[in-house]
Amino acid sequence: MKQKLIFLDIDGTLLPPGSALIPESTQNALRQARANGHKLFLCTGRNLRMTQPLLEYGLFDGSICSAGGYVLCDGKVLVNIPMEPEQAAGVRAALERHGVECTLEARDATYGGMQMIRRWRIPQADGKPLNSEAERWRKAMEDGMTINTLEDYKGEPIYKIVFIAEQEQDLDEAKRLYEDQFVFCESKLDELGGGMVNGELINRKFDKGTGIQAICQYLKKPLADTIGFGDSDNDLQMTNAAGVSVCMANGSESLKKLCDRIAPSVYEDGIAKEFRALGLI
DSSP states (O other): OOOOEEEEOTBTTTBOTTOOSOOHHHHHHHHHHHHTTOEEEEEOSSOHHHHHHHHTTSOOSEEEEGGGTEEEETTEEEEEOOOOHHHHHHHHHHHHTTTOEEEEEESSOEEEOHHHHHHHSOOOSTTOOOOHHHHHHHHHHHTTOOOEEGGGOOOOOEEEEEEEESSGGGGHHHHHHHTTTEEEEEEEOGGGOTTOEEEEEEETTOOHHHHHHHHHHHHTOOGGGEEEEEOSGGGHHHHHHSSEEEEETTSOHHHHHHSSEEEOOGGGTHHHHHHHHTTOO
8 A cells, every 4th residue: 555644643542531551452553554654643632741652652753742733753843833922821811810720731841720630630420431632631630640830830832721611601702812813622521511611722823734734745745645533623623634534433423524434432442443444454
Protein backbone atom coordinates (compact mmCIF):
# COMPACT_ATOMS: atom_id res chain seq x y z
CA MET A 1 0.00 0.00 0.00
CA LYS A 2 1.08 3.59 -0.69
CA GLN A 3 2.51 5.32 2.40
CA LYS A 4 -0.13 6.87 4.64
CA LEU A 5 0.20 9.49 7.35
CA ILE A 6 -1.97 8.32 10.26
CA PHE A 7 -3.18 10.78 12.89
CA LEU A 8 -4.50 9.44 16.19
CA ASP A 9 -6.40 11.21 18.93
CA ILE A 10 -5.44 9.86 22.35
CA ASP A 11 -8.27 9.70 24.88
CA GLY A 12 -11.15 7.53 23.72
CA THR A 13 -9.27 6.62 20.52
CA LEU A 14 -5.76 5.34 21.16
CA LEU A 15 -6.42 4.76 24.88
CA PRO A 16 -9.55 4.07 26.90
CA PRO A 17 -10.44 7.40 28.54
CA GLY A 18 -8.42 7.87 31.71
CA SER A 19 -5.89 5.15 30.87
CA ALA A 20 -2.17 5.94 30.71
CA LEU A 21 -1.04 2.84 28.83
CA ILE A 22 -1.40 1.95 25.16
CA PRO A 23 -3.01 -1.53 24.95
CA GLU A 24 -0.65 -4.26 23.74
CA SER A 25 -2.78 -5.03 20.68
CA THR A 26 -2.64 -1.38 19.68
CA GLN A 27 1.12 -1.21 20.20
CA ASN A 28 1.57 -4.22 17.94
CA ALA A 29 -0.62 -2.66 15.24
CA LEU A 30 1.31 0.60 15.40
CA ARG A 31 4.65 -1.19 15.11
CA GLN A 32 3.46 -3.23 12.15
CA ALA A 33 2.06 -0.15 10.40
CA ARG A 34 5.39 1.62 10.77
CA ALA A 35 7.22 -1.47 9.54
CA ASN A 36 4.97 -1.31 6.46
CA GLY A 37 6.20 2.20 5.77
CA HIS A 38 3.41 4.32 7.22
CA LYS A 39 4.06 7.31 9.49
CA LEU A 40 2.18 7.75 12.77
CA PHE A 41 1.34 10.94 14.65
CA LEU A 42 -0.47 11.73 17.87
CA CYS A 43 -3.14 14.38 17.33
CA THR A 44 -4.36 15.64 20.67
CA GLY A 45 -5.63 18.48 22.77
CA ARG A 46 -3.03 17.57 25.39
CA ASN A 47 -0.06 19.85 25.81
CA LEU A 48 3.46 18.57 25.12
CA ARG A 49 4.09 17.62 28.74
CA MET A 50 0.98 15.43 28.91
CA THR A 51 1.74 13.93 25.49
CA GLN A 52 5.41 13.14 26.21
CA PRO A 53 4.86 9.78 27.99
CA LEU A 54 3.24 8.39 24.83
CA LEU A 55 5.97 9.77 22.57
CA GLU A 56 8.45 7.82 24.68
CA TYR A 57 7.00 4.55 23.36
CA GLY A 58 9.01 5.26 20.21
CA LEU A 59 6.03 4.47 17.98
CA PHE A 60 5.32 7.94 16.63
CA ASP A 61 6.96 10.19 14.06
CA GLY A 62 5.63 13.35 15.66
CA SER A 63 2.66 14.92 17.36
CA ILE A 64 0.06 17.63 17.06
CA CYS A 65 -0.29 18.96 20.62
CA SER A 66 -2.54 21.62 22.18
CA ALA A 67 -5.14 21.01 19.45
CA GLY A 68 -2.73 22.24 16.76
CA GLY A 69 -0.91 25.00 18.63
CA TYR A 70 2.34 23.03 18.91
CA VAL A 71 3.34 20.60 16.15
CA LEU A 72 6.37 18.30 15.94
CA CYS A 73 7.53 16.10 13.06
CA ASP A 74 10.72 14.05 13.00
CA GLY A 75 12.04 16.06 15.94
CA LYS A 76 11.44 19.45 14.30
CA VAL A 77 9.01 22.05 15.65
CA LEU A 78 6.74 23.04 12.75
CA VAL A 79 4.13 25.12 14.61
CA ASN A 80 4.41 27.09 17.83
CA ILE A 81 1.47 29.48 18.30
CA PRO A 82 0.56 30.32 21.91
CA MET A 83 -2.20 32.78 22.76
CA GLU A 84 -1.34 36.47 23.04
CA PRO A 85 -0.98 37.29 26.78
CA GLU A 86 -3.69 39.98 26.69
CA GLN A 87 -5.98 37.62 24.78
CA ALA A 88 -5.54 34.81 27.33
CA ALA A 89 -6.03 37.16 30.29
CA GLY A 90 -9.12 38.74 28.77
CA VAL A 91 -11.02 35.58 27.95
CA ARG A 92 -10.08 34.05 31.29
CA ALA A 93 -11.45 37.12 33.13
CA ALA A 94 -14.70 36.98 31.12
CA LEU A 95 -15.17 33.35 32.13
CA GLU A 96 -14.29 33.86 35.78
CA ARG A 97 -16.75 36.76 36.11
CA HIS A 98 -19.49 34.14 35.69
CA GLY A 99 -17.99 31.51 37.97
CA VAL A 100 -16.50 29.42 35.16
CA GLU A 101 -13.48 27.52 36.43
CA CYS A 102 -10.44 27.35 34.15
CA THR A 103 -7.31 25.30 33.67
CA LEU A 104 -4.43 26.98 31.82
CA GLU A 105 -2.26 24.79 29.62
CA ALA A 106 1.26 25.96 28.83
CA ARG A 107 3.61 23.79 26.78
CA ASP A 108 5.25 22.12 29.76
CA ALA A 109 2.85 22.73 32.65
CA THR A 110 -0.83 22.88 33.56
CA TYR A 111 -2.32 25.31 36.08
CA GLY A 112 -5.68 25.20 37.83
CA GLY A 113 -7.49 26.59 40.84
CA MET A 114 -8.49 24.37 43.75
CA GLN A 115 -12.16 24.58 42.79
CA MET A 116 -11.29 23.42 39.27
CA ILE A 117 -9.30 20.52 40.68
CA ARG A 118 -12.25 19.53 42.87
CA ARG A 119 -14.62 19.73 39.91
CA TRP A 120 -12.40 17.41 37.87
CA ARG A 121 -12.93 14.81 40.56
CA ILE A 122 -16.30 14.21 38.94
CA PRO A 123 -18.14 11.11 40.15
CA GLN A 124 -19.61 8.86 37.50
CA ALA A 125 -23.39 8.66 37.64
CA ASP A 126 -24.76 5.11 37.63
CA GLY A 127 -21.51 3.89 36.10
CA LYS A 128 -22.13 5.86 32.89
CA PRO A 129 -18.94 7.10 31.19
CA LEU A 130 -18.33 10.81 30.81
CA ASN A 131 -17.13 12.28 27.53
CA SER A 132 -13.53 11.25 26.89
CA GLU A 133 -11.92 14.58 27.87
CA ALA A 134 -13.84 14.82 31.15
CA GLU A 135 -13.19 11.16 31.90
CA ARG A 136 -9.44 11.62 31.32
CA TRP A 137 -9.30 14.45 33.83
CA ARG A 138 -11.53 12.65 36.32
CA LYS A 139 -9.41 9.51 36.20
CA ALA A 140 -6.17 11.46 36.38
CA MET A 141 -7.36 13.23 39.53
CA GLU A 142 -8.56 9.95 40.99
CA ASP A 143 -5.10 8.48 40.41
CA GLY A 144 -3.44 11.35 42.20
CA MET A 145 -2.33 13.51 39.28
CA THR A 146 -1.25 16.91 40.48
CA ILE A 147 -1.47 20.14 38.54
CA ASN A 148 0.14 23.41 39.48
CA THR A 149 -1.97 25.97 41.28
CA LEU A 150 -2.84 29.21 39.53
CA GLU A 151 -0.74 31.01 42.12
CA ASP A 152 2.30 29.26 40.61
CA TYR A 153 1.60 30.60 37.13
CA LYS A 154 4.34 33.06 36.14
CA GLY A 155 3.14 34.13 32.73
CA GLU A 156 4.34 31.27 30.51
CA PRO A 157 2.75 31.25 27.03
CA ILE A 158 -0.68 29.57 27.13
CA TYR A 159 -1.84 27.35 24.28
CA LYS A 160 -5.25 26.26 25.53
CA ILE A 161 -7.80 26.99 28.26
CA VAL A 162 -9.98 24.17 29.57
CA PHE A 163 -13.16 25.05 31.45
CA ILE A 164 -16.10 23.73 33.44
CA ALA A 165 -19.25 25.85 33.65
CA GLU A 166 -22.24 25.26 35.88
CA GLN A 167 -24.51 26.05 32.93
CA GLU A 168 -24.06 26.95 29.29
CA GLN A 169 -25.28 30.53 29.81
CA ASP A 170 -22.21 31.23 31.95
CA LEU A 171 -20.19 31.22 28.72
CA ASP A 172 -22.29 33.91 27.02
CA GLU A 173 -20.12 36.94 27.84
CA ALA A 174 -16.89 35.21 26.88
CA LYS A 175 -18.47 34.08 23.61
CA ARG A 176 -19.77 37.57 22.84
CA LEU A 177 -16.33 39.09 23.38
CA TYR A 178 -14.06 36.33 22.07
CA GLU A 179 -15.92 33.94 19.78
CA ASP A 180 -14.23 35.59 16.80
CA GLN A 181 -10.86 34.58 18.31
CA PHE A 182 -11.61 31.19 19.87
CA VAL A 183 -13.59 28.10 19.04
CA PHE A 184 -15.61 27.16 22.14
CA CYS A 185 -15.51 23.38 21.94
CA GLU A 186 -18.16 22.29 24.45
CA SER A 187 -19.47 18.98 25.77
CA LYS A 188 -22.46 18.80 28.07
CA LEU A 189 -22.01 16.70 31.18
CA ASP A 190 -25.53 15.31 30.84
CA GLU A 191 -24.63 12.29 32.97
CA LEU A 192 -24.36 14.58 36.00
CA GLY A 193 -27.54 16.56 35.45
CA GLY A 194 -27.85 20.26 36.23
CA GLY A 195 -26.66 21.50 32.84
CA MET A 196 -22.91 21.47 33.54
CA VAL A 197 -20.64 21.95 30.51
CA ASN A 198 -16.96 21.19 30.06
CA GLY A 199 -14.81 22.11 27.12
CA GLU A 200 -11.83 23.97 25.80
CA LEU A 201 -10.98 27.19 24.02
CA ILE A 202 -8.98 26.71 20.83
CA ASN A 203 -7.34 29.64 19.10
CA ARG A 204 -8.87 30.21 15.65
CA LYS A 205 -5.33 30.59 14.28
CA PHE A 206 -4.97 26.80 14.40
CA ASP A 207 -6.73 23.49 15.00
CA LYS A 208 -5.96 19.79 14.61
CA GLY A 209 -6.66 20.10 10.90
CA THR A 210 -4.10 22.86 10.37
CA GLY A 211 -1.63 20.70 12.27
CA ILE A 212 -2.19 17.91 9.74
CA GLN A 213 -1.70 20.40 6.92
CA ALA A 214 1.61 21.59 8.43
CA ILE A 215 2.95 18.03 8.62
CA CYS A 216 1.79 17.25 5.08
CA GLN A 217 3.50 20.38 3.77
CA TYR A 218 6.72 19.53 5.60
CA LEU A 219 6.74 15.94 4.31
CA LYS A 220 5.46 16.99 0.88
CA LYS A 221 2.52 14.62 1.08
CA PRO A 222 -1.06 15.29 -0.09
CA LEU A 223 -3.93 15.39 2.38
CA ALA A 224 -5.47 12.55 0.38
CA ASP A 225 -2.80 10.26 1.86
CA THR A 226 -3.83 10.95 5.47
CA ILE A 227 -6.10 9.02 7.83
CA GLY A 228 -7.51 10.61 10.99
CA PHE A 229 -8.87 8.66 13.97
CA GLY A 230 -10.97 10.40 16.65
CA ASP A 231 -13.88 9.99 19.03
CA SER A 232 -15.22 13.37 20.11
CA ASP A 233 -16.38 16.70 18.75
CA ASN A 234 -12.97 18.26 19.32
CA ASP A 235 -11.69 15.89 16.60
CA LEU A 236 -13.93 17.42 13.95
CA GLN A 237 -11.24 19.62 12.37
CA MET A 238 -8.85 16.66 12.24
CA THR A 239 -11.33 14.36 10.56
CA ASN A 240 -12.43 17.14 8.18
CA ALA A 241 -8.84 17.61 7.02
CA ALA A 242 -7.92 13.93 6.69
CA GLY A 243 -8.28 12.08 3.43
CA VAL A 244 -10.07 9.27 5.30
CA SER A 245 -11.85 10.04 8.57
CA VAL A 246 -12.54 7.37 11.21
CA CYS A 247 -14.67 7.66 14.34
CA MET A 248 -14.46 5.08 17.08
CA ALA A 249 -17.67 3.20 17.91
CA ASN A 250 -17.51 4.69 21.41
CA GLY A 251 -17.35 8.19 19.91
CA SER A 252 -19.90 10.98 19.79
CA GLU A 253 -22.93 10.52 17.58
CA SER A 254 -22.33 13.86 15.87
CA LEU A 255 -18.79 12.88 14.83
CA LYS A 256 -19.94 9.48 13.60
CA LYS A 257 -22.34 11.17 11.18
CA LEU A 258 -19.50 13.18 9.64
CA CYS A 259 -16.79 10.52 9.35
CA ASP A 260 -16.16 8.16 6.44
CA ARG A 261 -15.84 5.08 8.64
CA ILE A 262 -16.69 3.82 12.12
CA ALA A 263 -14.06 1.65 13.80
CA PRO A 264 -14.77 -0.84 16.57
CA SER A 265 -14.70 0.59 20.09
CA VAL A 266 -11.46 1.53 21.84
CA TYR A 267 -12.48 -1.15 24.36
CA GLU A 268 -12.55 -3.82 21.62
CA ASP A 269 -9.09 -3.44 20.02
CA GLY A 270 -10.61 -0.89 17.67
CA ILE A 271 -7.35 0.58 16.36
CA ALA A 272 -5.83 -2.83 15.56
CA LYS A 273 -9.02 -4.05 13.88
CA GLU A 274 -9.45 -0.89 11.81
CA PHE A 275 -5.79 -0.88 10.75
CA ARG A 276 -6.41 -4.38 9.35
CA ALA A 277 -9.65 -3.33 7.67
CA LEU A 278 -7.86 -0.42 5.99
CA GLY A 279 -5.02 -2.62 4.81
CA LEU A 280 -2.41 -0.79 6.87
CA ILE A 281 -1.24 -4.02 8.48
